[in-house]
Amino acid sequence: MSMEDYDFLFKIVLIGNAGVGKTCLVRRFTQGLFPPGQGATIGVDFMIKTVEINGEKVKLQIWDTAGQERFRSITQSYYRSANALILTYDITCEESFRCLPEWLREIEQYASNKVITVLVGNKIDLADKREVSQQRAAEFSEAQDMYYLETSAKESDNVEKLFLDLACRLISEARQNTLVNNVSSPLPGEGKSISYLTCCNFN
């Protein structure tokens, strides 16, 4: 991965129960698609979309759970170094809403305490099957200090808004943190040209 033309890069991680539409949200946003009966995204680690906000290029790296949420077996390392978390439930599924506290506990445990969390109620196109009222969700999100939004990946309602608003908040967060220099740690494989000989030169 070489130097690219963007001003910011953020890692956004999706969590929430299986079947709430996490993958659909990502695919709607990154590809503009809502694949009916969409299958697993095998071999796809994360999706990328670069957006422009106030003239600045923001690259969003959006990570999906790879199905590990199905049996409650998400790796802790999934949460590490995320800049934002999108906690998703299905407005037509009470159970997916009831599980939110458990997800929040995982966030508390493993994510950075500076992570921005957004609560998303998906599937508003299925309004007649709604089980979770907007008021309950709004109250819950307020109590947890989360930004809250309802979306429809199918109708593309609020999907752009979700990611773009998030990008804006991430930018302003990042700006406030630029006082502190980033400490990069070396990543293996990231094209380091310091070969042994040039660095230490025992020969």
Added chain:
Amino acid sequence: MADNLPSEFDVVVIGTGLPESIIAAACARSGQSVLHVDSKNYYGGNWASFSFSGLLSWIKENQQKTDVSDEWDDWRKLILENEEAISLNKKEKTIQHIEDFCFGDQDSAEGVEEAGALPKLPVFGAAGAEGFAQESEEARAAVESTVPESTEPEKATGTEPASAREGSDAEITSEDTSSHSAALGESAGELGQTEAAVPEASAQEPKKITYSQIVREGRRFNIDLVSKLLFSRGLLIDLLIKSNVSRYAEFKNVTQILAFREGKVEQVPCSRADVFNSRQLAMVEKRMLMKFLTFCLDYEQHPEEYQDYENSTFAEFLRTQKLTPSLQHFILHSIAMVSETDCSTLEGLQATKKFLQCLGRYGNTPFLFPLYGQGEIPQCFCRLCAVFGGIYCLRHPVQCLVVDKESGRCKAIVDHFGQRISAKYFIVEDSYLSESVCTNVHYRQISRAVLITDQSVLNTGSEQQVSILTVPPVDLGKPAVCVIELCSSTMTCMKGTYLVHLTCPSTKTAREDLEPVVQKLFNVNTEKDAENEELEKPRVLWAVYFNMRDSSGIDRNSYDRLPSNVYVCSGPDSALGNDCAVKQAETIFQEMFPTEEFCPPAPNPEDIIYDEDEIAPEESGFSNSPETKPEASTEEMSSGGSAAVEKADNEE
């Protein structure tokens, strides 16, 4: 969430330690359908890392000697007449002699819980850490009631950036490391060269950390059960790079190599720059050391230099070289890291060369350490497996392996729900095998200690050092003790503390093996009765000792009645690097699938082009053929979505 598992896979992997996880990833990557289970509620088995409270529960659990009785026997009904069952362990017995000690004022910590439980206390350095951990019950209540009471603890959830910013600057600094280095680092030109540039708030008076602070900040700790480092040219780094798994983890350089000589901790100069900048070495010593290290780098070219000593020990060989005693000590114990009594000249030269070759790839020591601990690494391979369709179930004990009497091959497992799951290959971690299978197996043991201390063993300019120190044995013939000291920017301990890991192959109990070293390096007295001299040493705030089974290097024939399609993975070995686990994983994978490539690079998500996405769902049929292709595993599965992989695979 109670989903049913499919009942057929290509490969079932039991245990989520490093070798099992690598195998699972390699299998899924090559298109096998994989079920990966662990009986515990955490990843990694004996390779796991824990928060402080997590470690305390782990200790408690391992101190309870109670056996889980087989209260449920119905699974036997699932075994057919021409089959037999090999039952697996319900409770593992790989950890012994656990003793933990608190040197702080434990009473003051009475009733203190991990951050979140007491949100009103002025939490040390981290307003943002307050919140949710223990509050799920209340929060759940809040979810369920239509008008949730916004109680204080819930308001204090750490996700609100404004409240996080109220913490001390230093705290925020260290958090930034975690949240931005992966993301932004990609574009940063200086990636990898910047080391611990965290501005230190060193002007402040050193704070005394109390036990209750450790408890409260427990989540800042990621305490590894095994203590290992990655050799920067070791097999694990190569595999991480080759497979692209490296993108799931972040690493930090070990910043200094230390030696313990004549009762003192000193820095070992090992790179050329170190040698020349060293203040402890005289000019003549610098030349000697450089000359010798340069020779080691291509010793094969100069057999005349060492062939007379091929039957001697490396220590004896070093004595014949023009090296002062301190240089001999550095080379033997801190660079080659070999035994004084039973390492041959050639082995010593090899080890020295390996060390030198690893220098400079990522920094001026040969080692990397994963942020958040070694326990992240198995999980990273599990993520790769899941990305390629592997199905993950923690908290999923397995009752037995089902063996076909006629062929002697394993056909299936029966899990604790009584579901029978068939597969072609089975990978089982050693600790899952019951005693009846392991009667003839002789295990070695590893002695481990983990300490939380308040200072580094060597005070240098920077608080943020990651150090490795080899303490030679007092009695010749005993193993040296490897000490790894981690600072808070490794994300394994709270600010103001150090996490110290001690490891050696066991000769006795862990405490007997390691306590003498702890007493030499640290002050284990409570403040009041410590001598002056003791006060200069780092104070131990908390410690645990335990012995862990070393199941590495066991011949598969020592296991009794093992079906040919069941492969055993060992737990962690006592070596510093991870080569043993990687080798084992690759060997097992190649035995199963001799023609498949081992962990080829996963496609880069940025290179995947989704132009085939419009294909009608009927066309793909991807998930209809679990025999040959990884089964779809995420939500809303039925069909479609395969274009991405196929496209990506074509592009490699």
